[in-house]
Amino acid sequence: MKIIIKKDYEELSKVAASIIGDELKSNPNMVLGLATGSTPIGTYNELIRMHKEEALDFSKVVTFNLDEYLNIPYSNPNSYHYFMEDNLFKHINVKAENIHIPDGNAENVEKFCIEYDKKIEETGGIDLQILGIGENGHIAFNEPAPTLPLETNITELTESTINANSRFFDSIDEVPKKAITMGIGSIMKSKKILLLANGEKKADIIAKILKNKVVTTHIPASLLLLHPDVTIIMDEDAAKGYLE
Numbered sequence: 001m002k003i004i005i006k007k008d009y010e011e012l013s014k015v016a017a018s019i020i021g022d023e024l025k026s027n028p029n030m031v032l033g034l035a036t037g038s039t040p041i042g043t044y045n046e047l048i049r050m051h052k053e054e055a056l057d058f059s060k061v062v063t064f065n066l067d068e069y070l071n072i073p074y075s076n077p078n079s080y081h082y083f084m085e086d087n088l089f090k091h092i093n094v095k096a097e098n099i100h101i102p103d104g105n106a107e108n109v110e111k112f113c114i115e116y117d118k119k120i121e122e123t124g125g126i127d128l129q130i131l132g133i134g135e136n137g138h139i140a141f142n143e144p145a146p147t148l149p150l151e152t153n154i155t156e157l158t159e160s161t162i163n164a165n166s167r168f169f170d171s172i173d174e175v176p177k178k179a180i181t182m183g184i185g186s187i188m189k190s191k192k193i194l195l196l197a198n199g200e201k202k203a204d205i206i207a208k209i210l211k212n213k214v215v216t217t218h219i220p221a222s223l224l225l226l227h228p229d230v231t232i233i234m235d236e237d238a239a240k241g242y243l244e
Contacts, residue, residue, distance in 0.1 A: 001224070002231040003210070005239045009198045012235045013042030016130070016196055019231070021050050023128050023192070029060045031120075033129030033187075034088070035140075036065065036080045039196045040130055041087055048091040058094040062123050064116075066131070066140035066187070068102040069176035070109070070154065078168050079104075102152070102180035109180065113152040117186055129190035133197050136160045137205045137219035141181035144218045150185025154178060184223055193227055197234040206234060207241025 006012045020043070024030055034040075050056040065080060074081040081101050089099060100119060106112035120126060131139050136158065142148055143158045156178055157165075166172040187193070197206055208219060210232075215222050224230050 001227075003242075004231060004233045005243075006233065006235055008235050009042055012196065012198055012233050013046050016040075016043040016194055016233050017046035017050060019194060019233075020047060020128065020130070021054075021056055024056065024058070024061065027127060028057060029062075030127040031062045031064065031123045031125065033126040033182075033190055034063050034065045034084065035130045035132050035196075036067070036083045037132045039132040039198055043130070043196065044088040048088065051092045056092075058092045060098075061094055062098045063094060063100060064120055064123075064126060064182075065101040066129075067179050067181040068104045070104045070178040070180060072104055072176055074105075078174075102182075104176075104180055109154055113154065113180060116152045116180075116182075120186065120189075126190040128192045128194065129187060131187070131193060131195045131221075131224075133195060133202060133205060133221050134161055135164060135201050135205060137209070137221045139184075139195075139221045139224070140187060141179045142184055142187075142220040144220060146217060148217045148220060148223075149183040151183040152186055153181065153183055155181050184220060188223065188227055190227075191229065193224060193230045195221070195224060195230060195232045197232065197238040199235070200237045200240065202234070202238040203241040206232075206238055207244070210242050 006015055068080045072079045103112050136144055141155050162175045166175050169175050209222050215225055
């Protein structure tokens with residue numbers, strides 16, 4: 001596991017985008033796993049800049065997103081379909097047919113989950129997966145639990161995640177209680193993983209994972225300790241507990 005600590009969020013985002021850009025230049029047909037939430041926005045902004053100013057080419061890239069809320073219209077600004085279009089896709093030259101995001105409005109969600117994993121396998125698997133981390137240690141929407149599904153699945157969000165996500169909604173009552181998420185197994189099959197963490201709120205969980213060096217389903221992100229190619233990029237605030 002490689003650890004990169006940068007001064008602030010802006011530097012974190014530039015380093016993450018640089019790594020993604022280098023991977024893309026060496027593999028124009030890469031399969032890129034994408035995350036939502038506030039953490040990767042800076043990275044996406046830098047990738048957009050690299051596309052516009054440095055001709056970074058996304059025309060052959062295939063993308064797979066980690067998750068999506070259940071039963072939320074794509075036109076809702078809080079849907080991850082809307083988020084990705086607004087924060088990345090409409091600004092770069094990725095092809096619409098190469099974009100894959102879990103369908104929280106599928107007629108048969110269970111069947112969709114099976115087909116989603118199959119599509120990832122058919123592309124040859126994810127070359128580079130971008131991850132954020134929740135304050136409770138969740139990755140994607142794999143919440144702390146005694147057991148964790150390996151495959152893409154429907155999951156119930158914990159109270160802490162609902163509270164954390166409520167800042168994006170007009171009220172906490174509007175926050176969806178369920179989501180589709182890639183499973184831990186789907187994520188761990190990625191050839192390379194970038195975990196991004198910023199801010200003091202992430203400091204405790206980062207310190208637990210890196211200092212304790214214990215794998216537990218009650219901290220889903222700790223399972224990344226088992227992966228052969230993970231890079232954690234964090235700012236100084238998120239690294240405080242680790243550096244103490």
